Amino acid sequence: MSHESIRIGVDLGGTKIEAIALDLSGEILARRRVATPAHDYGEIVRSIVALVHDLELETDRRGTVGVGGPGSISTHTGLVKGSNTTVVNGKPLVADLSRALQRPVRVENDANCFALSEAVDGAGRGARVVFGVILGTGVGGGVVIDGKTHAGRNRIAGEWGHTPLPWMTPQEYPGRRCFCGHDGCIETFLSGPALAHDYFVRTGEAVKGLDIVARADEGEEAALATFDAYQDRLSRALAMLIDILDPDVIALGGGVSNIARIYEGLTARVARHAFTDALDTKILRNVHGDSGGVRGAAWLWRDEAQ
Known part of the structure; x- marks a missing residue:
């Protein structure tokens, strides 16, 4: 696998999970999506992990991983709160994804991801x-x-x-x-x-x-x-x-x-x-339409790869 880095963004939605790989200039190298297993937290984690691995295989590069979705991570517990994909509420999504992917993962509210996407190159x-x-x-x-x-x-x-x-x-x-x-x-x-x-x-x-x-x-x-x-x-x-x-x-x-x-x-x-x-x-x-959230999730690691 190439040592050239990519940024992988995942948008955890109520009906679909979308993932993209961006190069360091913001060009989309690959995109995948699957239906959200909305009633199975473990399957949501496995789906995100599989999407990340698929993008890395397709691009032959390893990437940083950012995830956007409804709700946020509690500063008191580190658990998800306020998501309308209710099965993830109260779950350690950041810890579980980081462990499964063997790297740090950043998780942010999807509206913040949209704003970041438009701020960076929108x-x-x-x-x-x-x-x-x-x-x-x-x-x-x-x-x-x-x-x-x-x-x-x-x-x-x-x-x-x-x-x-x-x-x-x-x-x-x-x-x-x-x-x-x-x-x-x-x-x-x-x-x-x-x-x-x-x-x-x-x-x-x-x-x-x-x-x-x-x-x-x-x-x-x-x-x-x-x-x-x-x-x-x-x-x-x-x-x-x-x-x-x-x-x-x-x-x-x-x-x-x-x-x-x-x-x-x-x-x-x-x-x-x-x-x-x-x-x-x-x-x-x-500028980026429906891709704003998933692009912004990828940009969550922008400060690490200038």
């Missing part, structure tokens, strides 16, 4: 502080400072989806109940399901996001109003984020980020709420 390339936003089934985020993920003391940095929507209108207050137990979380207003719910409230029709986009493109009043409300709420939420972190770049990811309509005039709307005379923060669509 929408936030060259920026010192990047916030990666996930607008998907849920709403999450990750912080990257000077090319490194910032997880925070409690490993919850970037969890803006579980803060209240700022400057709520009387019609919005108190908001719907979030799975976290609070009312009015940003996630309940800005997730993909929240977009569909808002349209349902306006029309009584259960319509998927892409169909709402199509109706807006055709000029349907309810669809246009749904997107106007969504963009207004997004602008308030991003303004609050800017007031706290003041990042150089905000990179939007997740399924909702693929809707071009949400970017139209967004920066100007954010500027009206942010506590600044002129807004310099760039708000950009992601």
Whole structure:
């Protein structure tokens, strides 16, 4: 096996486990994916190990290994917490993978991995502080400072989806109940399901996001109003984020980020709420799409192989 190093990233998702091998410049050398054995922790570990070995055989190189997924590693126990692949919660994933692969393994939240991918060679390339936003089934985020993920003391940095929507209108207050137990979380207003719910409230029709986009493109009043409300709420939420972190770049990811309509005039709307005379923060669509998380997992070892 060649002594030339590669970086291997693994994205542990609810339905699939994807792994890629990057060379030191970020070029994808190989990619593999398997279905997630979501109810068998031991099989999840074995699947990740097998993917790593397959990539090393295919590239004839040994690699560092980074893993991204929902949840985080508890600073108190070293065990996984908060993952929606619930079988891994309370398990020593880092220790088990490191032992099985006979090398250190880094495990990080998937939103942090997305943010790192965009900071290294995506929408936030060259920026010192990047916030990666996930607008998907849920709403999450990750912080990257000077090319490194910032997880925070409690490993919850970037969890803006579980803060209240700022400057709520009387019609919005108190908001719907979030799975976290609070009312009015940003996630309940800005997730993909929240977009569909808002349209349902306006029309009584259960319509998927892409169909709402199509109706807006055709000029349907309810669809246009749904997107106007969504963009207004997004602008308030991003303004609050800017007031706290003041990042150089905000990179939007997740399924909702693929809707071009949400970017139209967004920066100007954010500027009206942010506590600044002129807004310099760039708000950009992601570059790497669905590969952001797995690429970011590979980049978790970037500081070791310059």
